[in-house]
Structures are given as structure tokens and as C-alpha cells.
Amino acid sequence: QVQLVESGGDLVQAGGSLRLSCAASGNIFSINLMGWYRQTPGKQREYVAGITRGGSTNYADSVKGRFTISRDSAKNTVFLQMNSLKPEDTAVYYCNAALVTTASIWGQGTQVSVSS
Numbered sequence: 001q002v003q004l005v006e007s008g009g010d011l012v013q014a015g016g017s018l019r020l021s022c023a024a025s026g027n028i029f030s031i032n033l034m035g036w037y038r039q040t041p042g043k044q045r046e047y048v049a050g051i052t053r054g055g056s057t058n059y060a061d062s063v064k065g066r067f068t069i070s071r072d073s074a075k076n077t078v079f080l081q082m083n084s085l086k087p088e089d090t091a092v093y094y095c096n097a098a099l100v101t102t103a104s105i106w107g108q109g110t111q112v113s114v115s116s
């Protein structure tokens with residue numbers, strides 16, 4: 001049993017920054033990977049960034065150099081630092097945990113809106 005709660009979404013102007021947080025609770029030892037996805041109405045949910053327990057990170061090409069995924073292991077929290085935001089970054093951002101069973105757990109999502 002793993003639960004994820006995202007926070008930090010907001011309205012920001014293009015070029016601005018936001019930091020999203022994803023707090024995990026429950027059986028955190030069952031988590032293999034954590035990451036961020038985003039979805040805009042009418043579009044498929046897309047992968048943004050991921051991080052392993054060892055701290056290895058991976059990013060979608062569209063956000064490389066602008067977004068940084070990190071974690072605070074003591075607080076069971078994963079962050080997504082988003083810099084140089086663009087209007088096309090507007091989406092609902094979802095935290096995801098991939099468990100050792102291959103099951104996926106999703107948070108409720110947090111809205112990020114970037115105005116031009």
C-alpha cells in the first residue's frame with residue numbers, strides 16, 4: 001500500500017519556475033522507481049522524469065536542461081524543479097511510483113499553467 005500526494009502546481013509566466021513535490025507514504029520499501037508524468041486535455045499522458053533509489057535520473061528530451069528531479073529520502077519526497085517554463089509545459093502533473101510488483105501507483109495530480 002503506497003499513497004502519493006502531489007503539490008506545488010500554480011500559474012506562472014513563461015520563463016518562470018516552480019517546484020513540485022510528491023510525498024509518498026505507506027510501504028515505501030516496495031517502490032523501485034518514482035517519476036513525473038504530465039497530461040493535457042486531448043493528449044496522451046507523457047513521461048517527464050524519473051529517479052531511482054540510487055539517485056539515477058532520466059528526463060524526457062522536451063525538458064532536459066530545464067527540469068530537475070530530486071528526492072529527500074528522509075522525508076520520502078520526490079521533487080520536480082521546473083525552470084524556464086514554457087506555455088507547452090502547461091498540464092496536470094502526476095507523480096508515479098513503480099513498485100517491485102510492476103504495479104503503478106499514481107497521485108491525484110497538480111495543475112501547472114504557464115502563460116505567455
